[in-house]
Each structure stands twice: as structure tokens, then as C-alpha cells.
Amino acid sequence: MIKPSDGKLGKREFLSIVLFTVGIKFTDTTPDLLFTYGKNAAWMLPILSGLLIGIPLLLLLGLLKKHETLGLIELIHRLMGKYFGFAVGLTLFFIMLTGTILNTRNYIDIVNTMYYPKTPIFYLQLFLIAVCFFVANRGFETIGRMAWIILPYIQVIIILLVVFVWQDSDWMHLFPILGPGLDQVFKQSMWHNSIFGEMILLTAFYTYTKSHSVFRFTALVGISFTSIQIAFFCAIYVFVFDFPAVNHLIYPFHQLARTAAIGQMITNVEALFFGFWIISTVIHFSIVLYLSAVLFAKTVKLDEFEPLLLPLSGLALLLGLLPENIIVTTAFREILLKSSSIILLSLPFVLWILDRWKGRHGNESN
Numbered sequence: 001m002i003k004p005s006d007g008k009l010g011k012r013e014f015l016s017i018v019l020f021t022v023g024i025k026f027t028d029t030t031p032d033l034l035f036t037y038g039k040n041a042a043w044m045l046p047i048l049s050g051l052l053i054g055i056p057l058l059l060l061l062g063l064l065k066k067h068e069t070l071g072l073i074e075l076i077h078r079l080m081g082k083y084f085g086f087a088v089g090l091t092l093f094f095i096m097l098t099g100t101i102l103n104t105r106n107y108i109d110i111v112n113t114m115y116y117p118k119t120p121i122f123y124l125q126l127f128l129i130a131v132c133f134f135v136a137n138r139g140f141e142t143i144g145r146m147a148w149i150i151l152p153y154i155q156v157i158i159i160l161l162v163v164f165v166w167q168d169s170d171w172m173h174l175f176p177i178l179g180p181g182l183d184q185v186f187k188q189s190m191w192h193n194s195i196f197g198e199m200i201l202l203t204a205f206y207t208y209t210k211s212h213s214v215f216r217f218t219a220l221v222g223i224s225f226t227s228i229q230i231a232f233f234c235a236i237y238v239f240v241f242d243f244p245a246v247n248h249l250i251y252p253f254h255q256l257a258r259t260a261a262i263g264q265m266i267t268n269v270e271a272l273f274f275g276f277w278i279i280s281t282v283i284h285f286s287i288v289l290y291l292s293a294v295l296f297a298k299t300v301k302l303d304e305f306e307p308l309l310l311p312l313s314g315l316a317l318l319l320g321l322l323p324e325n326i327i328v329t330t331a332f333r334e335i336l337l338k339s340s341s342i343i344l345l346s347l348p349f350v351l352w353i354l355d356r357w358k359g360r361h362g363n364e365s366n
Contacts, residue, residue, distance in 0.1 A: 008210045011218055013144030016151045017205075018222030020283045021198045021291075025226075026233040027253040027277055029106050029330055030195060033337070034234055037188040040243035041179025043234040048189035050227030053196045056348035057219060060203055063351055065212045072203040073298035079354040088347070089299030095340045096201055096292045097312070100285065102333045104128060105320040107281055109329065114254045115274060125320050128285065133313040135286035136293075137306065140208055143290065147283050157276045158229075162236060164260035164269070169239035194341040195230075199223050200348070204294050250326075253277075289313060 009017070034042035060072075067075055073092075077085035108124045116124065135143060179185060199219060209215040237252040240259065249255055254277075257270040292312055297305030323329045 007139075007141050008208055009141065009144045009214075010210055011214050013141075013148045014205075014209050014214065015218040015222055016147035017144055017287055018199070018202065018218055019151060019226060020147050020280060021202065021287050022196055022222065023226040023229055024280050024284045025195060026230040027280075028103065028110065029251070029326070029333070030230070031234050031237060031252050032250070032330070033192065033334060035237075035243075035247045037180075037192070038185055038234075039179035039247070040174060040238050041177060041185050043174075043231045043238070044179075044185050045189045045192065046195065046227045046230040046234065048186060049193040049195055050223050052190060052193045053199060053345065054220075054223055056345055057199055057203075057223065059352050060200065060348040061212075061216050061219065063348070063355055064203060064206050064215070066355070068212060069207065071206045071208075071298065072201070073295060075351065079351050079358065086299060089295065091343065092201060093292065093295040093299055095197070095336070095343065096288065096295055097315070098336055099197075099333075099340075100288045100292055101316050101319045102323075102329050102336065103288075104285060104316055105323055105329050106326065106333070107285075108320070109326040110251050110254060111278075113326075114251060122321060125317055128281070129313050129317045129320075131282050132285040132289055133309055135282060136290045136309050136313075139306075140205070140290060143283070143286055147287075150279060150283065154276055154280055157273060161257060161260055161273055165236070165240055165256055168259060169236065170242075171239055173238050173242045174235060190345075191338050191341055194337050194344050196223060196227065197340055197344040198288070198291075200344045201291060201295065204291065204298065289316070 031042065034045045038045045063075060064070065064072075067078065070078065073085075073089050076088050079085075080088060104125065108121060108128060111124055112119065112121055135146070199222070202219070203215075206215055209218070233253070237246050237249075237256065240256060241249055241252065246252060254270070254274075257273040260269050260273070289309060289312060293305040293308040296302075296312075297308060302308075323332070
């Protein structure tokens with residue numbers, strides 16, 4: 001007899017959600033930012049950033065275990081009160097929505113520049129947002145199951161890409177291994193730890209998983225795997241293209257896909273990688289669109305958030321058309337990364353202090 005679903009995700013589905021939310025970033029403009037500041041040591045930045053964001057994440061997981069029936073926004077409301085909680089929740093929503101708008105435009109610029117230069121930006125953006133809305137509207141459980149089904153194929157394609165370009169790589173290009181120096185690498189990893197900021201925001205889905213152990217396992221495994229994967233591909237880009245050439249290369253993942261070849265006879269296999277990248281992109285933005293709706297609904301205490309998906313999709317479409325080019329969107333994304341890094345890194349510590357203070361105050365009252 002088939003048991004009815006409770007709508008909650010297990011380890012496999014939620015781990016897939018985490019990997020599609022964060023792990024795809026080695027294919028967009030994130031490596032460009034990392035190479036700008038980390039030089040040929042850019043591969044170290046994701047690892048250090050992952051470790052830095054892991055500390056407040058562990059703190060937040062401890063708080064969520066203590067208040068097991070609450071997600072991130074509900075926890076903020078309980079510990080910060082009605083008005084401060086509303087302000088912080090709205091700030092997190094704007095961070096998520098702004099990131100979604102800038103990133104959708106970045107991905108469309110990639111498609112327009114590398115694959116469909118004659119297609120107007122508007123039609124590409126409309127197609128992406130429409131498909132993502134359709135997927136997100138199916139519900140979180142459906143997104144999780146879809147992500148789990150697709151994930152193994154995506155990982156196989158990634159491995160094949162590395163195999164196909166390995167003959168063109170030289171690991172000696174990685175030296176000097178510390179790039180601009182360890183102090184500069186550490187400083188920039190702190191300023192750009194919001195590359196993994198979605199890990200903090202994904203705790204809004206805490207009550208959507210089957211148990212605390214499921215969420216904790218998937219969060220820690222997810223951030224570990226994605227930081228290593230992004231670091232590995234940053235190293236691969238240097239192996240193949242060398243430094244400083246890679247620093248002047250736009251969209252290194254897609255340039256890497258163009259260099260891939262199967263022996264001497266079969267070339268131009270980038271269409272294969274592009275197809276799977278598009279699928280990953282749709283799942284990624286379906287998740288972040290759904291997350292944006294959840295953050296806003298829980299902040300203003302709405303019972304249903306699915307009706308928000310359509311207006312948020314329209315907003316992402318319209319605002320995503322405003323930047324003139326990739327330079328503008330990259331500049332705005334840089335500002336967002338630096339400002340949100342401070343907020344996302346400090347929020348769990350503030351919540352922990354408030355929880356301790358309220359607990360101590362309650363004990364004294366008793």
C-alpha cells in the first residue's frame with residue numbers, strides 16, 4: 001500500500017535542492033569575481049567562504065533544533081519581536097529577490113552572448129522566467145523530487161567535461177599557489193562569503209524537511225560539497241586557460257565547454273553541456289523564486305504564498321530588463337554580495353545572543 005505523502009522532503013531531495021541552489025555558481029559569473037580578487041588562488045576563496053559561513057550556520061542549526069517547530073523567519077519574529085522581526089525578514093526577502101533578479105539577467109546574458117546572440121534579451125528572459133514559474137508553481141515537494149532525479153545526470157555531465165578537457169590542462173599554472181597572498185585571500189573570502197548565503201536563507205525551509213537530522217545532514221554535506229566543487233572548477237579554469245588569461249575570459253565554464261573534445265574526431269560538444277546547464281538553471285531559479293515567495297509570505301504572515309509566485313516572476317522579468325549590460329549587473333551583484341555578507345554572517349550570532357538573553361531573563365523571572 002502506498003503511503004500518502006506528508007509534503008516534507010527527505011535527505012536525497014533536500015540535498016539536491018541545496019546543490020542546485022548553490023552548486024551551480026561555478027557556471028555563472030561567480031568565478032569572474034573570484035579571479036578578480038583571488039588571482040590564481042581564486043580556488044581557495046570558496047573553501048574559506050564555505051568554512052566562514054559554516055560557523056553561523058551551525059549556530060543557527062542549534063537554535064532551530066531548540067525551536068523545532070519554527071523556520072528562519074518565525075524564529076526571527078519570536079526572538080526579535082514584531083517590528084524588528086518584520087524589518088529583518090523584509091531585508092532578507094529583498095536580498096533574495098535582488099539576487100534572483102541580477103542572477104537571472106546574468107544567466108540570460110550568458111545565453112545571449114555565447115549561444116543566441118541574435119535573440120532579443122526580452123524573449124530569453126521571458127522564456128526563462130515563465131518556465132521557472134511553471135516549475136515553482138508545482139510545489140516544493142515536486143521541485144525536490146525533480147532535482148533528485150536530474151542531479152545524477154548533471155554530475156555525470158560535469159565529470160565528463162573534466163575528462164574531455166583534462167588533456168589541455170597543466171596543474172603548474174596554479175603557481176604561485178597563494179596568488180596575491182594568504183591575507184588578501186582570507187579578506188576577500190570574508191567579503192564574499194554570501195556566495196553561500198543561500199545556505200542561511202534555506203533555513204526558512206527547516207519545517208519542510210522530515211526531521212532536524214535530515215536538515216542538518218543535507219545543509220552540512222551540501223555546503224561542503226558545493227564549496228569543494230566551486231573551488232575545483234576554479235582550479236580547472238586556471239589549469240586549462242592559465243593566469244592571467246583566465247582573468248580576462250568571460251564565462252569560463254562555457255569557454256571550457258567549447259574547448260571540450262572527444263579525441264581528435266569529435267569536437268563542438270558544447271551543445272550537450274549547454275542543454276544540461278539550461279535544465280540546472282531552470283531548477284535553480286525555480287528554487288530561489290519559491291524561496292523568495294516563502295520569505296515574503298512568512299515575513300508578512302500570509303497563510304499561502306503560492307499566489308505570490310506570479311507577481312514575483314513578473315517583477316523579476318521587468319526589473320531584470322533594466323540593466324544595460326553584463327558590466328552593470330556584475331557591479332550591482334558585487335555590491336549585493338559585500339553588503340549581504342555582513343548581514344548573513346552576523347544574523348545567526350544576533351539571534352543566538354537574543355535567545356540566550358531571553359532564556360536567562362525568563363529564568364530570573366521564574
